[in-house]
Amino acid sequence: MIELLPLLLFAFAFIILLVGYPVAFALAGSGLLFALIGYMTGTFDSVFLEAIPNRIQGILSNELLIAIPLFVFMGVMLEKSKIAEELLDTMGQVFGGKPGGLGLSVLIVGMLLAASTGIVGATVVTMGLLALPTMLKRGYSPxxxxxxxxxxxxxxxxIPPSIVLVLLGDVISSAYQQAQLDQGIxxxxxxxxxxxxxxALIPGILLVGLYALYIIIIALVAPNKVPPIPEDERKVSRELWMQVLTVLIPPIGLIVLVLGSILGGIATPTEAASVGSVGAIVLAKFKKTLNFSVLQQVLRSTTEVTAxxxxxLIGASIFSLVFRGFGGDDLVRDFLTNLPGGMFSALFLVMLVMFLLGxxxxxxxxxxxVIPIVAPILLSMGIDPIWLGIMIALNLQTSFLTPPFGFSLFYLRGVAPDSVSTPQIYRGVIPFIAIQIVVIGLLAYYPSLATWLPNLVYG
Known part of the structure; x- marks a missing residue:
């Protein structure tokens, strides 16, 4: 019975989550409840409970995590100051003269907005409100x-810079160090x-390129599904290119500045994120969209996401400590290492579980x-930590797209007009899911897609 306690803890927390309790309190509450039961029955070492304050202090003093509110502020400022709206209009004018051009514009703007915010819900909702009515009005297939x-x-x-990769980087780094310590290093x-x-750069660019190729193929095979913008609504070349210079270059320059300073070793992610936040404020002021109301909305959204x-993170840390206190990590390690097929079977099972949890x-x-529990085990089997991190990011991205429970589908359904049915949304994402699976397969077969560039730059 004692050996089953970690599994019962995990199952209990999952049920509480499905009931609808907030994630942070469900994780912390279930962990503390089982710790109390274990302490009273003598099956749980109180030293793990004593470690909770130190773990929370470590979280709050982690300088890397300060980058999260700064990156969120940068993305929300670009969104609330209508820079994304201007980007979409400009890119639509640049590519809109050809079939599929508006779709390519949405893809490019969505990529830029996703890179700056890193929050799936915010990007999907913003693009749904800005782009979907325009695309439907132009005659695009729903x-x-x-x-x-x-x-x-x-x-x-x-797509970097992204808070997803910031969080993954922190967790994978800790897991990698733990795996090495377990091996006596x-x-x-x-x-x-x-x-x-x-x-993430090469897999991300590959993914965007295949998305764009799919849109181009639709434009060639069925142009009636992705019609061009009528000629009388297009701007003349000189006016258009001036708009491109003033609208497109500044936000791209800001993202390149932030990402380049990190990759070049000039600044830490936290320092680069602070530069990005200030840059977003400057861009909003330059566009004359910065006022007290916008700043208030941005600060409120940033505070909500950061909190x-x-x-x-605090709730998950408490849960993980209690899970380890019951020997859950040893239970998972023994299960994964004894699977037939070795490393491949363990990795496949972990990815499948993460996909379903998504x-x-x-x-x-x-x-x-999940990652703090399974990543040290996988890394101790010899899996490259960078490759594992990118595989996890792509896997979760695919999960968020997959019907019937994908998060991005729910977000879009919430802002889509009634004329767009849920089955139409489901059918629309299937080709993109297939592209995701192709990229995951390529990355699995060619790990160098993720590891070549870091090894080249950092040796």
């Missing part, structure tokens, strides 16, 4: 329009957020609860 918006919105999982190496950013992330839990919960 399936194509909704598919492009959902797919581009989930790019925040893999007492001067463990570390994995940085910059490593994950570099590792959510840190409360979940239907019910956001990436933050999965990152803080």
């Amino acid at each position: 399936q194509v329009a909704t598919g492009v918006i959902c797919a581009s919105g989930t790019l925040g999982q893999i 007492f001067a463990p190496e570390s994995v940085t957020v910059g490593d994950l950013f570099l590792g 959510m992330v840190f409360m979940i 239907f019910f839990l956001d990436f933050i919960e999965i990152t803080f609860v």
